[in-house]
Amino acid sequence: MRGESSRAQLFNQDSLKLISSAFSFTEGPAVNRRGDVFFTDQPNNKIWKYSVEGKLSLFSDQAGRANGLHFDPKGQLLACADENNELWSISPKGKVTVLLHNEEGARLNGPNDLWIDQKGGVYLTDPYYQRDYWSRQQPEIEGQRVYYLPPGKNSKLMMVAADISKPNGIVGTPDGRYLYVADIGGNKTYRYRIAIDGRLSDQQMIIAQGADGITLDSDGNIYLSGKGVFIYSPQGELIGHIEVNEPWTANLCFGGKKRNILFITASKSIYTIPMKVKGVE
Template identity: 25%
Template sequence: MRMKIREIASGLQFPEGPIAMDDGSVVLVEIARGTLTRITPDGKVSVVADLGGGPNGAAIGPDGAVYICNNGGFNYTTESDGCFRPISQANDYSGGRIERVNLNTGKFDRLYDTVEGLGLRGPNDIVFDAHGGFYFSDLGKARHSDMDRGGIYYGTTHGALASVIARPVMTPNGIALSPDGQTLYYAETEGARVWAFDVTGAGQVHKEGWPSPQGARMIAASPGGLYQRFDSMAVDALGNVCVATLMHGGITIISPDGKLQSHVSLPDRFTTNLCFGGPDNRTVFVTLSGSGKLIAIEDWPVPGLTLNYPA
């Protein structure tokens, strides 16, 4: 696929969670900086909110606020080729939580830090459904000699209810809904697999029996082979799942049934997230986290899915 790539900003501190705004700007998180950040089309960078910890996934809710998955923070290293990447739970880890940010004032509050009696460890990505609730993933945290198993959850914007969709789950990362809202997808980082649940109601899914490890059905398994890892995702208007791909560096495009797969290579082994925006939803904004950049890929062949609560 021939692409027109434009660099919008550089010098970002592990950017993730991009949201294309209707004024042409992109709101994203800088995980290592601990901020929600706005980037204008001319590349100007400004802080919207200083959240601390490790703000990770982000989405606009029905009230116009930005809802943040905060993973509590990482320790980082820089590889010999300059790739900046997380390696473990932060020494000053502040706990996982879901936060709500007022875009106009930068003020934020905490909605959840536990679900059904267990503390959140590393909330990662978030998507809103048409009912005004949201699904979110908790990747867990890795330490020197052990790691957590995470989960998939459902929450509401008033903070009074959060429920378990599936738990425990191995390294759940990106999360998205199909165009009709009837399928919930998530990406498993370590196995580079995409899984799906059939949605039966708001915060309700059908679960498969054994041998499914968590009740989901597998759509794709490590299509790129050795060393590949999956990160966050977006869905296009045809229902294809577009997954930011680590190590191979780029975007893996998987059809809803998993039978068709392709890969768009990008110059960063830590290509972590993407969103659609721009004219006709055919611009893909991508976070290249290892090099600290936000780029735009213009004239994407399939327009992106319009979110339930676009910016």
Template identity: 30%
Template sequence: MSFFVLLCHLTFFATLIAHEQPIMEVCGFKFTEGPLWVDELGWIFSDIPANTVYKIANHEVYLSPSGNSNGLALDKKGNILLAEHGNRRISRMYRNGNIEVVAERYQGKRFNSPNDLVVRSDGSIFFTDPPYGLPGGMNGPNAELNFCGIYEITPKGDVLLINKKLNKPNGIALSRDEEILFVADTEQNAIFKFLYKDKEYPMEEIKFCDVASPDGIKIDKQDNLWVTSSEGVVVFNKQGERIDIIKVPKHPANCAFGGKNGDEFLVTARDCVYLYRLKKEK
């Protein structure tokens, strides 16, 4: 490798965050996931084995039991949606604390183990359903489906199957114009995209980029895709080209943008969560 190429490779990293080191590190959990910024609460996240949703401040319990929640999201009205990894359903928690089941079956059969979710502006909920929370996985006694699906829950509550061809669909995100759905397949070491604008079901998967063991994913204001992976948090532009990587102290599982000024980036990583400051937009 030439010196010039090596120099380019080394200066390629960590340009989208203000500092390489996190501004906050909180540890002592079991396995953190589902980071979410909520204006009234601040940062919250799931701890799957602990069956708890925490607020980042002082390990404060926000919800327990949580159905072993994994991914979290906000609906159009600001209620919290939970991908209940253990209870095998998508649920909604209202501001008064009441919880309702949004969906738990496809064609009469229970989901595997809902993992992550994203919400469209019209209220549609998209989520992935790998078997990570099922004892014995797809071959276990509790499995009712014979595939790992990607689904849409319409505003009317209908459950539509988008695709069942990925091996282990995991993180999920929508492009800014909401015309492209991105899904991480951990087992295939790749991110796939689906052209939601065509609205043809099932949708064909199109490989977007390769990355080692991708998990949670998020889209930023510039339509860059941030991917938690065994490499760290790898950032891809709209063309699927790597433009950045954030090295995290531990293997990251998910990430989210937020903060009072929208300049924070929270990464969940094994028993810890790491908060980074984003660079100011020019």
């Protein structure tokens, strides 16, 4: 991870392209092996697909109010199904399997975003955002945490970080050594060391800024979404900012056949911008 990229090398602001503004609030982009990007329109309870050919199509219209998405090594689409505070696995044909419903008998706060390691283990952020479609008015779990669900049918959910105000965006390095978690409540982004069993240690504040979504490129640069997209070097130095003319930029991922197209979900819209680096997802 060289971290030598400069703004001029990374992108051309004029290349930012509006794809569509036909949504209510876009979130959770995830890329499959082909390079197609799936994303959610959370208020409308839908998951959409944006293909490498540039075509939009509806993937699911019963999406469990999904927020964050991520593809596992087997090609299943995992979704933070916020409606009933669940984690779903969705097959390519749309069949839903509920992987996670509660933690020791208590409903999760509201699974928000996730990252899946090479073994198929799932890291999950669980902040509390009161939803108008919930019957409950307060959390059942004290604190807002990061969890790890190890691979395997009988695996048990592990709490791996409770030292964050409101965890939101999450991403790991492709070698499986480090996990980045954006604390949108504390306005900080932390890096953790990942142990063999999936537990986290050695919390370090790498950036004095939180985020809604987070991703990495092949140089190890860190992308934080919020008011546009902020790009930081692996050392935490601000090296670029992509301006997005929307009230809020919720999330982002690299897509396309070469993984060099940054796909951005921003309020009612989705955007793309070609990058001179590739994503690592």
